[in-house]
Amino acid sequence: MALEGRFDDGVVRVGSDARQRYHDSRGYGYPLEGNEIALAPVEAAHLLYRGDLEAVVDNDGERLGFREFIAREPGDDFGVRFLVYADLRSRGFYLSPAAEPWISDPPGGAADFAVFPRGKGPGDGEIAYALRIIGERTDVPANELAEGVLAVVDEESEITYFEVGTRDPSGTSNSGTALPDGCEADLLADRVVVWEPPLELYEESFYGQPLEGREYDEPTLQCSLLEAAYLAERGAVDLDPETVRERGREVEGERFNRRLTVYTALRERGVVPKTGYKFGADFRTYADVDSVEDLGHSELLVRVHPADYVFEPRDLALDVRLAHGVRKTMVFALVDGTGDVEWWSLERLTP
Amino acid sequence: MALEGRFDDGVVRVGSDARQRYHDSRGYGYPLEGNEIALAPVEAAHLLYRGDLEAVVDNDGERLGFREFIAREPGDDFGVRFLVYADLRSRGFYLSPAAEPWISDPPGGAADFAVFPRGKGPGDGEIAYALRIIGERTDVPANELAEGVLAVVDEESEITYFEVGTRDPSGTSNSGTALPDGCEADLLADRVVVWEPPLELYEESFYGQPLEGREYDEPTLQCSLLEAAYLAERGAVDLDPETVRERGREVEGERFNRRLTVYTALRERGVVPKTGYKFGADFRTYADVDSVEDLGHSELLVRVHPADYVFEPRDLALDVRLAHGVRKTMVFALVDGTGDVEWWSLERLTP
Secondary structure, eight states: OOEEEEEETTEEEEOTTHIIIIIITTOOSEEOSTTOEEEOHHHHHHHHHTTSEEEEEOTTSOEEOHHHHHHHOOSTTHHHHHHHHHHHHHTTOOEEESSTTTSSSOOOTTOOEEEOOTTOOGGGOOOSEEEEEEETTOOEEGGGOOSEEEEEEOTTSOEEEEEEEEOOOOOOOOOSTTOOSOBOEEEOSSOEEEOSOOHHHHHTTOOSEEOTTOSSSSOOEEEOHHHHHHHHHTTSBSSOHHHHHHHHHHHHTTHHHHHHHHHHHHHHTTOEEEEOGGGTSSEEEESOOSOGGGOOOOOEEEEEEETTOEEOHHHHHHHHHHHHHTTOEEEEEEEOTTSOEEEEEEEEEOO | OOEEEEEETTEEEEOTTHIIIIIITTOOSEEOSTTOEEEOHHHHHHHHHTTSEEEEEOTTSOEEOHHHHHHHOOSTTHHHHHHHHHHHHHTTOOEEESSTTTSSSOOOTTOOEEEOOTTOOGGGOOOSEEEEEEETTOOEEGGGOOSEEEEEEOTTSOEEEEEEEEOOOOOOOOOSTTOOSSBOEEEOSSOEEEOSOOTHHHHTTOOSEEOTTOSSSSOOEEEOHHHHHHHHHTTSBSSOHHHHHHHHHHHHTTHHHHHHHHHHHHHHTTOEEEEOGGGTSSEEEESOOSOGGGOOOOOEEEEEEETTOEEOHHHHHHHHHHHHHTTOEEEEEEEOTTSOEEEEEEEEEOO
């Protein structure tokens, strides 16, 4: 026989044998005195939805079925939280609000739910995912990114899950030990031509791109303003670094400085960054470049943002979807005012 | 023996047997009196590059080789235009500046070059592509979109070609003839629930998304605010249309009105628009929906912009690349102040 609950100060209290039926064996709510349990609105809605609760009585004594309860939207973001709660339940997970007294020692930050490993429940002390739930129109400031899972519910109630993690790009590429000295170069409107550099500059360290079909022994290399700024700073090409950086800022604005910071950081970590234009990113990166001949596929797509950037979920979906489609991982490099870089990866997750 | 040219009022003049060697048999430049021809700077650079011209003499009598000529950057966007010119030549195309006297009857608008079908040249009177060339940092106002090819040169001199065309989405889907009358529905914070609508609303006309696992005969449908506004305007759900539209504007801002205009236009054309969130677009569209059971893949991804939008080439690359990766065509719907819609498709092209 289905039970009834009653609204009381933000939770739904259910008595009778609710504790054993809903809490102990199925991971809903938290125990109160006697056999009563307290349910979060989303948990109560789910039990109504499944017919396990017949009704919830509100403060005026009105009996609410699933439909009336939903229409009340008890709590912020109730709709999207309910949809994700129901989806994860249907996938065989137990999950609880990420707060006491539902669980002890809840994950901090903006996590809405603690999702337990399949087969485990709230009492087992093990969390699989710290889950945050947003609608597709909710902006996410970069400083709110946290390790865990982000569930985005779109306007038609489809749910996309992202695994969010910090990332530490590193590699074994030879980025600096064999840089030449003062190669002749010309600064053009929006790129640089390096005349007759040693072959290794491209073929081992993967700077620039050869101009095809030249009649000389050594290739003519075309470099981006970014690559050229990096090389000029190290005396590898005979251009004034500040002149190149100025040109970069003319062409790209502030973005140039941030991209140069990230380019430099990646090179210092043994990673080769090349332009990510074709993928709509700032860089595609190669971690282990021995020679251009044996080049594998790039592993990461990197997008550079200021540390105070605000993400729109739709752009996250686009970036991550594209990266997934070309078998790369999407990484966001957040650059603050002092030039420090924080690296975050986002990948699609099927829970 | 390689010839020399001389700079004269924006073109490079070459005499001797240049006319027969470079113009008649290889499609460079246009004829002047006698055997002389005039070359655009890009054409002269290409002949220097290939060693066909030994030097170009400038107004001060200085002899410029390829390197010196390039460094002068004669003309706007010289670098990117040269790179594309060289790329298309290496692919076996003849191409000329899209202007008289290189060709008669040039394509209008922002076209830089007329590219001729393989095997044809400037004198054959047939153009394969009206080609515009930009660097990846050049903004493209929506009102500058024109049928033809857009070549974008990225910072490392890789070239991406886009075919740009007007588009007329149409389909055979049943969008309105069988709409129900006044179905009960609840307006939630950012979506609408329709209770017990007739099956055909989803199963044949593909409105909404069923909530899984309900115990009733008819499905509960969850609709986006956009779908609900459209249905409310037609009396299919018992919600006040303006209330729904207001909620849409609260959630999405002005974008809501534009998206509703495009949603309506697509439905009127027999096309079913569903949310494009997972692809970072506004809509994915289905042209021929008979029933949801036999649903094929969506054919188009549609992104909605105001008519005065300004495209960044990097976002174009991202959108088109993603669409290509999921085997759909990217369409931009430009909405002006009067609610008229212009449809443009962009697809990657390998010339």
